[in-house]
Amino acid sequence: MKLTAENYYSIEANQEYLSVSQYKDFCGSLGKLACEAEAMAKIRGEWEIRKTTPLLVGSYVDSYFEGTLPKFKQDNPEVFTQKGDLKSNFRKAEEIIERVEKDDFFMLSLSGEKQVIMTAKMFGAKWKVKMDSYLPGKAIVDLKVMSSLRKQHYTKDFGYMDFTQYWGYDLQGAVYQEVVFQNTGHRLPFYIAAVSKEEEPDIEVIQIDNKHLQEKLYEIEQNTQKIIGLKKGLYSPIRCELCDYCKHTKILTKPIHFSELLGEV
Numbered sequence: 001m002k003l004t005a006e007n008y009y010s011i012e013a014n015q016e017y018l019s020v021s022q023y024k025d026f027c028g029s030l031g032k033l034a035c036e037a038e039a040m041a042k043i044r045g046e047w048e049i050r051k052t053t054p055l056l057v058g059s060y061v062d063s064y065f066e067g068t069l070p071k072f073k074q075d076n077p078e079v080f081t082q083k084g085d086l087k088s089n090f091r092k093a094e095e096i097i098e099r100v101e102k103d104d105f106f107m108l109s110l111s112g113e114k115q116v117i118m119t120a121k122m123f124g125a126k127w128k129v130k131m132d133s134y135l136p137g138k139a140i141v142d143l144k145v146m147s148s149l150r151k152q153h154y155t156k157d158f159g160y161m162d163f164t165q166y167w168g169y170d171l172q173g174a175v176y177q178e179v180v181f182q183n184t185g186h187r188l189p190f191y192i193a194a195v196s197k198e199e200e201p202d203i204e205v206i207q208i209d210n211k212h213l214q215e216k217l218y219e220i221e222q223n224t225q226k227i228i229g230l231k232k233g234l235y236s237p238i239r240c241e242l243c244d245y246c247k248h249t250k251i252l253t254k255p256i257h258f259s260e261l262l263g264e265v
């Protein structure tokens with residue numbers, strides 16, 4: 001199928017194409033456990049993640065820069081109080097937008113073509129990407145609204161790390177760069193234009209270097225076969241038993257021992 005702004009997130013598109021968010025659902029990022037069962041339920045259209053307020057604040061800022069804020073407000077009336085004023089979280093979003101607009105370099109990074117869709121065949125699967133700001137021949141930029149840009153995130157196996165690795169934005173950069181390369185022959189630098197929701201918003205344009213992106217792409221290559229098999233129904237997806245989907249669908253058959261509650265610590 002040919003992807004458009006209207007059908008990009010449709011069930012049909014998600015079944016035919018692999019995306020970075022699907023990849024992260026199947027394989028996790030350092031900061032999020034994978035759940036194959038949840039990933040498959042999302043692809044079948046049986047499960048959606050809740051639109052939490054922090055997610056909505058990010059989408060509010062995204063849609064402003066896309067030029068689709070009026071539609072966003074129409075689709076998400078929960079951003080307003082009963083009196084019709086913006087709720088405080090979204091007044092914060094307005095503040096973030098004002099801060100970002102004062103910075104010429106940040107705005108330059110966001111001055112590309114918005115929400116550009118591309119597809120490519122990689123590692124035996126068809127992939128789809130949608131770029132926040134695409135500057136042909138120059139750069140690929142993704143806008144992120146974060147709670148903090150400097151926070152150290154901890155994982156048991158890898159220790160402390162920054163938000164880009166923790167949330168797998170480097171995986172996103174790797175796929176975006178490769179898809180653009182396959183379409184245009186240009187391997188463009190990947191940047192994250194990041195702004196924080198702190199009392200005083202912090203801003204940065206952050207590059208994830210090509211060497212790191214290539215390493216991530218190799219990792220993605222190793223995992224793609226398994227995802228293709230799962231999507232074709234060749235294997236049954238493993239339940240993580242920890243995510244909201246698994247909690248929602250679990251059926252008890254026997255008691256567990258109290259020592260099982262914490263799993264492997």
Ligand SMILES: [Zn+2]
Pocket residue numbers: 035036037038239240241242243244245246247
């Ligand atoms: Zn799960």
